[in-house]
Amino acid sequence: MRWWVKSAPDQHAFDGLDAVFQLQGQVVSDGPMGDVVRLHRGERTFFVKRYRNGGGHLHNWIGTPRVQREWRNLDLFRRWGLPVPEVVGAGFRRRLGRFHQGALITVGIPDSTDLATLARSGAACLRDRAWVATVSDQVADGLRVMHARGFCHGDMKWRNILVTGTPPRVFFIDCPAGRFWFGPFLHYRVIKDLACLDKVAKHTLSRTQRLRFYLRYTGHSRLNDADRRRIRKVLRFFQGRE
Incomplete structure (x- = not known):
């Protein structure tokens, strides 16, 4: 033992x-x-x-x-x-x-709630653009840190992200499926992580907010051709499985 x-x-x-x-x-x-x-x-x-x-x-x-x-x-x-x-x-x-x-x-993180619960309840904070931007930036930065090291979460869902405090602070939880990947396997898993986040985001956030998240994640000021190809794959990832 x-x-x-x-x-x-x-x-x-x-x-x-x-x-x-x-x-x-x-x-x-x-x-x-x-x-x-x-x-x-x-x-x-x-x-x-x-x-x-x-x-x-x-x-x-x-x-x-x-x-x-x-x-x-x-x-x-x-x-x-x-x-x-x-x-x-x-x-x-x-x-x-x-x-x-x-x-x-x-x-336990005091006064914390996961993002999925906030989305299901229609929480007012999700209609606060400044609040959403602060949380979105933290999630994007965290995901970029993981992916830059070749690590993918594997279950990057809104329920696995806690938010607490004012201004809000993000905490990542529940990651038993996470592991390191390389080459085409890494590319696929990166798409999956992004698609898992967008699965709820597309019903909760505006297209502008979703684009802002992606640009923050990539560190780009505007989309390039590679970004557009990746976004198309993200949008198609769960088609037919929802």
């Missing part, structure tokens, strides 16, 4: 996978992979993501389990200067060589 935990209030509650899987709290999500529980300890909120599956049949036996990929990627983002929740505990265990269970514990 691999397990580590930082100092935290009521630390014995996080002292090993057995203790973590006995925790009771508000269930945020539940599914075949595992569940996410929200806990309050002292003045802080913690999110406990508990895995019962390694991330597919192959990853249950060989390779890196999903939970390990997630905490490694969050650490990568932190080292690249991207804002992410603080990880205070993580680990997993195998039984007879097969992934058995794992967990990731992060500190």
